[in-house]
Amino acid sequence: MNEQGKKLDSDKPRFSLIPQGTLQPVVRVLEFGAKKYSENNWRNVENARTRYFDAAHRHIDAYWHGEKKDLETGESHLAHAICCLMFLLALESDKKLPEICNHVWQEATAAGDGHRTFLCSKCPAKKAVPFGEKMGVL
Structure with missing residues (x-):
């Protein structure tokens, strides 16, 4: 008689809810930035809160006005905006963000x-x- 296996993960994050295919462009933007500047350079940007907020909105605005791809990377403006927002979220959780x-x-x-x-x-x-x-x- 085969006993059913158990996995106690019902209260853990379900990464399977992330829409398929959406992380690859974000990772490509992060890789581009790591090569251009250096890995984790974004953690040391002066006045990061304002600058990444502004950058996220520039990318969203470009997307909203019909420009689907960033000219420098060829990646979606939305992937760039997601990266900026992820930086803000990470810096906020690290308590490294100064007041605006x-x-x-x-x-x-x-x-x-x-x-x-x-x-x-x-x-x-x-x-x-x-x-x-x-x-x-x-």
């Missing part, structure tokens, strides 16, 4: 560049506004 910067802008215009350049005195953020245009909310 409430920028303190100071003008640092260089002669002849055609723009008014503003630098944040609290983080590495930079904003350029063409001369003659309203600055709007910085």
Whole structure:
């Protein structure tokens, strides 16, 4: 008589719920980044919270406007956005994310560049506004 085997995993994560074929493009983006910058370089990016949030939205916006593939990698913009969001999630769980910067802008215009350049005195953020245009909310 054969006895039924047991596997006590009913309360464990079900990775089989991840839609098939969705992880490969994400891994390819991560591999591209590891080769371009170095493995886990994303953990040391200055002002990571704001920068990865912005990058995720740029990729989502490009996708939303019909650009399916990132020009540099040839991978889906959505895979890039997922990577950015994964970085934020990992950094948050590691408690390595600083608070989002409430920028303190100071003008640092260089002669002849055609723009008014503003630098944040609290983080590495930079904003350029063409001369003659309203600055709007910085």
